[in-house]
Structures are given as structure tokens and as C-alpha cells.
Amino acid sequence: MADEFMKGFGILMVGGLAWMTFAGWYRTPSFEGAQLTGEVTLENPTLFDQIGLVMMDVFFWFAIIGALTFWVVIPLVNETREYLDERSA
Numbered sequence: 001m002a003d004e005f006m007k008g009f010g011i012l013m014v015g016g017l018a019w020m021t022f023a024g025w026y027r028t029p030s031f032e033g034a035q036l037t038g039e040v041t042l043e044n045p046t047l048f049d050q051i052g053l054v055m056m057d058v059f060f061w062f063a064i065i066g067a068l069t070f071w072v073v074i075p076l077v078n079e080t081r082e083y084l085d086e087r088s089a
Contacts, residue, residue: 008070015063022056
């Protein structure tokens with residue numbers, strides 16, 4: 001179980017730090033107004049800006065879904081498999 005926890009924690013940290021980096025680039029209007037949950041205010045985003053905005057969302061959901069997968073789904077599947085094996089024996 002410790003390996004699933006560390007895999008989920010690693011995914012959460014990598015995805016969270018990458019999301020914070022992109023959110024800091026695209027959602028921070030100024031140095032004084034630093035907030036990671038603000039609106040994206042790009043009038044004419046370039047191709048790289050659009051890729052960055054998509055990657056920001058991808059990293060956010062990767063962190064959330066990846067951590068929940070290793071912390072909830074995989075242990076639940078293992079416990080269910082063990083329960084069914086004991087029940088059938």
C-alpha cells in the first residue's frame with residue numbers, strides 16, 4: 001500500500017507544481033495581484049499560449065485524477081478482488 005501512496009503523492013506533486021507554474025504565468029495579472037485562480041486575460045493568444053492554457057488544465061486534472069486513482073481506485077479494486085477470492089473459496 002505504501003507504493004500506491006507514494007505514486008499518487010508523486011503524481012499529485014508533479015501535476016500540482018506544473019499547474020502552479022502555468023497558472024502563475026497565465027493567471028497572474030501583476031506582481032502585486034498574484035492569484036492562481038484569477039481569470040486568464042489574453043486578448044490574442046498565440047499558439048504557444050493556447051498550448052500552455054490547455055496544458056494547465058491537463059496538469060490540474062492529471063494531479064486530481066491520478067492521485068485519486070492510486071489512493072482510492074486501485075486499493076478498492078484490490079480489496080474487492082481479495083473479497084471475491086475469499087468468498088469463492
